[in-house]
Amino acid sequence: MALFRQCPDTGLFFHKEAENLMKANAVAGVVCLLIAGTLALLVVLTRWPAVHLLPADTFYMVLTAHGICALIFWVILFEIAILYFAGSTLLRSRLATPRWACAGFVLMVVGAIMTLAAVFGGNSSVMMTSYVPMRADPSFYLGLILFAVGALIGCFVYLGTLVVAKNEKTYEGSVPLVTFGATVAAIIAVFTIASGAEILIPTYLWSIGYISHIDPAMYRVIWWALGHSSQQINVAAHVAVWYLIAGVVFGARPMSEKVSRAAYLLYIFFLQLASAHHLMTDPGISSEWKIFNTSYAMYLAVLASMIHGLTVPGAIEVAQRKKGLTNGAFEWLRKAPWGNPVFSGMFISLVGFGFLGGISGVVMGTEQISIIIHNTIYVPGHFHATVVIGTTMAWMALTFLLIPVLFRRKMILPQFAKLQPYIFGLGMSMVAVFHMAAGTLGVARRHWDMGFAGNPLGFEYPATAYLLMGIAGIGGVIAVTGGALFVIITVGSLIFGEKLQPEAGLLQSFGVPLADSAYSDEKPARLPMAPAEAVEADHGEAGFEAPGTFILAMVLLVSFVIYYFINWKYLSEVWGLA
Amino acid sequence: MADDNNTDERDDEKISPWQQIIDNPFLLLFIGVAMPTVFYTLWGVMEVATIPIAPY
16 A cells, blocks of 8 residues: 655655655765765866866866766756656656665665776776776776666656556646656656667676777767766756746746647757767768757757746746736846745756856857867856756755755755855856856866976967966855755755654655654545646737746847857857958 | 546547647657667767778
8 A cells, every 4th residue: 555645835745655765866866966066176176277286197087076976976866856756746646666766776876886986996087978998997887887777767667657647547637747847857868878778888898808899989979879868868857847946936837838848849859869969070970960960950959948948937927927026027036035045046047057058058069160169168168057057956946945845854054045056056157157268268178287288289378268267266166165055954954954743853864764654545636637728828818928038038049149159250260261 | 437437538538639649658758769869879870880991
């Protein structure tokens, strides 16, 4: 018999096994974030030219661990927690095969430990991309494979939960939009992990001597189906989190369910093809392949992101205007709960992802202008805007929401929690913007020493590049401070936060089940179908229902157009035509 | 019980084919795996595999 408890504050239902797995995955994810953030400080203090902290070999080891911990372990562990939340809690369903879900979690943790042990062992400093013919310790690849298998199990447990919910009729109509978004994330994850298996299993066999050779060009094509698609899982999932937070904080409904779902459908069709933009300068691959996958397919995925970027704040604006905040174009935004880290974190995530990550991503995905920033520090600038400001800040905002709801603890240090999104968002925006600026001046992406000291063919960057890298270093320290604050507040809340129900003990904060007395074997009432048609009928009849959002969208569009053509101007200066 | 079945049947009748596609996660899974497998992976691998090998 499945046991459920209902959160007295939100009315959400939690299946006992699903709840424990959500906690365990989220906590393990935050541990990985802590490791990644600590390593980030060392990376920042080394790439800051005036500090230049670590020696070269240690720097590459630390950078490898930072990349894998942040881009793979932290985000995917947290995503599995989101999948279980979207499948079980939002559909009021029991989790399918909780034992398999536990096995998947154990595999992910064991895989993460193996990989990190291999990296810190010192003989696997191959960076996250682990391009062949650089050879890491076999346990490095094996750890990644185990982690991927665990994540794949998590995805199929989620898909199984959708089947259980449908068969047991726990909801009416279509699944909620947030669950639909999580489904898209799970679908992208399946392709991503399958691609990882395609390339990491042969590479593991190569590392132990069973295969003599792996073609580096082939490796790059297949690896990027893993490397970039893993970040597309984030995009689908953090957009779902935006919709969730807009709904919870404002009671906002999507402006059009149909349009939002169609945008998600564009992700399913086209988002993963954008992996091709990593191979823009690779020889041996035709322009047809590059241009179709980026300039056609990728732009349709970008269109989908622009739709979400319009409909999420639009839904908030409509909800705020219904509450009477109708003065001018932006009263709804001025009077939003900026002191609530759930909202402020989510909104900074949305704006940073669109303005910094989105615009720079299109530039990187255009074959001609990509060449001027390819393999420069511009690239980390871009993906810190997408994955850190976009995804990590969305995860942080969701965590602030879930501490009382899922963990049943009151958040400690509420005044610091109010500031945390601003500190982290400011610092990370500085990292993104100034790295992109330095990359435009050509600063190399991965080189330990931007001055190339002691090299026979050294290169002297303009002094401005050193200044920009210094400012990015300051931004990095601010961001790490914000990240540390997040870990202190969240972990501190799980340990020292006031219990919101007596069963929520210390061990229960970390995945041990609450006492059975907290649960009931009564089946939750069927989730009623959302009145989408009624809401949509409200929208669209009065013309500009969300004028503030429309203005913001136009600002984004104009910024994009200007920046896009500035890059063509830069390109024209690279190759002067007589 | 019979009423429930009738209600479900009526609901099914109202659902458009387009909505039924959107509501089928396994069909979406097939599309989401097939599209990038064909246009990104297979096409990309074919391009690399057909590069002539340089003579020693």
